[in-house]
Amino acid sequence: MATKKVKGVAYEVNDEGFLVDPTTWTKEYAVEAAKEEGLEELTETHWKVIDFARQSAATAGGASPTLRTITDGAAITTKDLFALFPKGPAKKVAKIAGLKKPEGCV
Amino acid sequence: MKTLLVLGAGTAGTMIAKKMASKLDKNQWKVILVDKDTKHYYQPGFLFVPFGKYEEKHVIKNNRQYIPAGIEYVISNIELIEPDANQVRLTLDNRVIKYDYLIVATGCDIHPEETEGLKGEGWRKNIFDFYTYDGAAALRKFLDRWEGGRMVVNVVENPIKCPVAPLEFLFLADWVFTQRGIRNKVELVYATPLPGAFTKPKASAALGALLARKNIQIEADYNIGEVDPVNNVIKSYDEREVPYDLLVSIPTNKGSDLIKRSGMGDALNFIPTDKHTLQSTKWQNVWVTGDATNIPASKAGATIHFQMETVVENMLAHIHGKEMHSKFDGHATCYIETGFNKATLIDFSYDQEPLPGMYPMPLVGPFTLLGESTINHIGKLAFRYLYWDLMMRGIEVPLPSQFSMAGKKK
Numbered sequence: 001m002a003t004k005k006v007k008g009v010a011y012e013v014n015d016e017g018f019l020v021d022p023t024t025w026t027k028e029y030a031v032e033a034a035k036e037e038g039l040e041e042l043t044e045t046h047w048k049v050i051d052f053a054r055q056s057a058a059t060a061g062g063a064s065p066t067l068r069t070i071t072d073g074a075a076i077t078t079k080d081l082f083a084l085f086p087k088g089p090a091k092k093v094a095k096i097a098g099l100k101k102p103e104g105c106v
Numbered sequence: 107m108k109t110l111l112v113l114g115a116g117t118a119g120t121m122i123a124k125k126m127a128s129k130l131d132k133n134q135w136k137v138i139l140v141d142k143d144t145k146h147y148y149q150p151g152f153l154f155v156p157f158g159k160y161e162e163k164h165v166i167k168n169n170r171q172y173i174p175a176g177i178e179y180v181i182s183n184i185e186l187i188e189p190d191a192n193q194v195r196l197t198l199d200n201r202v203i204k205y206d207y208l209i210v211a212t213g214c215d216i217h218p219e220e221t222e223g224l225k226g227e228g229w230r231k232n233i234f235d236f237y238t239y240d241g242a243a244a245l246r247k248f249l250d251r252w253e254g255g256r257m258v259v260n261v262v263e264n265p266i267k268c269p270v271a272p273l274e275f276l277f278l279a280d281w282v283f284t285q286r287g288i289r290n291k292v293e294l295v296y297a298t299p300l301p302g303a304f305t306k307p308k309a310s311a312a313l314g315a316l317l318a319r320k321n322i323q324i325e326a327d328y329n330i331g332e333v334d335p336v337n338n339v340i341k342s343y344d345e346r347e348v349p350y351d352l353l354v355s356i357p358t359n360k361g362s363d364l365i366k367r368s369g370m371g372d373a374l375n376f377i378p379t380d381k382h383t384l385q386s387t388k389w390q391n392v393w394v395t396g397d398a399t400n401i402p403a404s405k406a407g408a409t410i411h412f413q414m415e416t417v418v419e420n421m422l423a424h425i426h427g428k429e430m431h432s433k434f435d436g437h438a439t440c441y442i443e444t445g446f447n448k449a450t451l452i453d454f455s456y457d458q459e460p461l462p463g464m465y466p467m468p469l470v471g472p473f474t475l476l477g478e479s480t481i482n483h484i485g486k487l488a489f490r491y492l493y494w495d496l497m498m499r500g501i502e503v504p505l506p507s508q509f510s511m512a513g514k515k516k
Contacts, residue, residue: 067263068373079331082343087327088301103402 006032018094018101022062025054025098033096039085042096046084049074053097064094064102108135111194111205113184113364115141115169117149117497118396118410119211124500125418126209127177130425138178138203140196144169147239148493150407153271153443155242156234156249157282164490166239172498184212187368189389207391207421210377212364214267214397214405216241218357221262221330228335233353236275237267245354254283254291255351260340261298262330265374266359267397267405270452272296273303273313274443275354280320281445297325297340297348306459309452312476316444359405361398376400381456382433384417390424393417403456404438411497412437412507437509439465441486449482451475455509461516466505468513475514 003010004017006028012020017036019025030050034042042050052074056065067090071078085092090102110130112123119139127137151165173179182198193204216237218225224233234248235241257279259272266272276294283289296303296317303313303324317324331343339349361375370377370388378387379399386392395417397405412434419432436456443449451473452460464471472481496503 066373072373078329079343082329082331086344087329088299 004029004032016101019098022054022057022098022100029098030096033098037085037092037095039092039096043084045076045080049076049081049084049093050097053093053099057097057099062100064090064097064099066090066102108206109204110135110137110207110209111203112137112139112209112211113141113187113194114211114213114396114398115139115146115173115179116211116213116396117407118213118398118413119209120146120169120172121410121414121497121500122209122211122395122417123177124172124174125414126421127174128500129418129422132176136178137176138180138205139173140180140182140184140194140203141169142181142183144181146172146498148490149237150268150271150493151490152236152239152242153274153278155239156236156245156275157278158246158250160490162239162243167494184364185367187364187370189368189370189386189392192391205391207425208389208393209417209421210365210370210386210392210394210398211396212362212398214359214361214376216357217360218355220358220360221333221355223333223335224262224355224357226333226335228333228338228353232338232351233333233335233355235355235357237271237356237359248352249282252288252352254288256293256295256349257352257354258295258297258340258348258350259354259356260328260330260348261300261356262358263299265405266356268440269304269404270440270442272298272356273317276322277316277320277445278443280322294320294322295325295348295350296322297328297330297342299327299329301326306454308462309454309460309476312450312462313442316450316478320445359397365398372400374400381436382416383420383430384413384434385420385424385430393421401434401436403434403436404440406438406440407493407497408440409436409438411503411505412439415507435509437507439505441482441489443483443486444478447480447483448478449486450478451482451485453509453514458509458511458514461514463514465513466510471513 004013081089112119123139146169148165151160154160182196185195187194230244234245283292302310304310329343339347365371365375377394379394381401396410416432416434420430423430439453441449453465454460462476465473
């Protein structure tokens with residue numbers, strides 16, 4: 001375990017940089033986590049996806065949404081989602097939204 | 107009389123229907139098993155078909171011989187599951203089956219139409235799958251005449267049935283093309299949405315090293331957006347173009363359309379399932395097993411074998427009004443063919459990534475975890491006999507269902 005300091009507040013994160021307790025998440029944390037993922041600025045559309053991901057996880061027992069859950073639920077095309085969160089959108093969204101690492105099969 | 111209804115007579119449905127039928131009182135319970143036809147596929151064998159190592163007779167058998175007389179075996183398509191009314195509608199004679207308990211084992215299948223251009227003019231010409239028998243057989247015909255070029259193996263998106271099969275396909279290709287004397291004319295590329303050869307660090311490193319040693323290029327974090335079958339190139343969402351002469355695709359895997367029609371699935375038609383009890387998260391008298399679930403375990407026959415105990419014990423406990431004690435731990439064991447009569451092996455669970463060591467017995471093995479050996483390869487080939495002659499006949503396979511750290515090195 002490690003801590004990440006954002007504007008004087010310490011957040012507990014795991015070895016892979018995911019927030020340990022999603023209830024400690026703040027918008028300031030998201031902005032900082034996004035920078036670490038190479039996103040200098042979060043636009044309104046970024047926030048729409050992040051908000052959706054947090055709502056989705058809250059209703060799914062904390063499980064991060066899959067790529068498909070995001071595209072279906074946040075009404076965004078896969079192409080746009082990749083443009084917003086390049087490379088692995090599901091993982092990046094989870095990290096920025098303070099959620100668990102998406103569960104894979106292996 | 108009470109009814110236990112099992113939908114799908116594949117690996118999961120067949121094994122569990124038989125097990126439940128042997129445990130339930132025949133004077134009180136009727137077990138009904140439904141599938142669309144009587145063909146039973148040994149799906150792990152499809153991998154060997156494109157290379158001419160297995161034929162149809164090795165991987166397809168008539169399922170009737172595996173179903174005992176005590177089970178009513180119905181051949182019909184299924185129109186709808188109505189879990190709120192505890193009934194299922196069949197297409198055959200518009201029959202409606204009322205059930206007390208339901209097991210859904212309707213599996214998953216490939217959906218090439220989900221990717222733009224994949225099922226276009228190149229499909230089955232220089233674009234193939236090997237996750238269906240027909241696809242694997244068509245690819246064999248193509249490979250028999252192939253003189254070389256650039257072969258790209260692409261996983262469209264996860265989860266997929268058997269996450270290691272694409273790697274095995276590449277390892278076997280490297281071996282077979284070497285035997286045929288054309289390896290120097292073949293370029294092998296693996297384009298995967300994962301950040302490396304595999305997800306978990308130790309297995310990813312070991313398998314990644316194997317890819318490198320066999321001169322197989324890896325295109326990681328590759329999320330395919332479309333196929334351009336005219337120019338023979340695939341394009342990712344982040345605009346990376348990968349040209350191919352032969353594209354071997356593992357298309358999007360989805361649960362059955364039946365699940366969608368019945369309103370029981372997620373975005374990919376997989377059914378929300380408790381990952382430990384394998385009970386539906388919504389309906390108390392519905393269990394889900396095999397590839398039909400949304401649990402984060404491998405979609406593979408070995409996983410089903412390990413799930414069986416949990417489904418049977420929990421269902422019996424629930425029927426008898428007792429507490430459910432059996433917890434599936436996500437245990438999976440996969441032999442991974444690496445070519446040249448060798449294979450490696452991984453054994454893992456929800457909580458524990460694949461580690462090196464020996465399996466199933468510490469020090470003795472005989473199988474080596476995350477290391478290549480001939481005995482692993484023999485184990486892989488022996489599995490076909492285990493499957494048809496033990497698993498399908500309801501004879502216990504001597505492998506523990508619960509994952510164990512014994513013999514593994516951290």
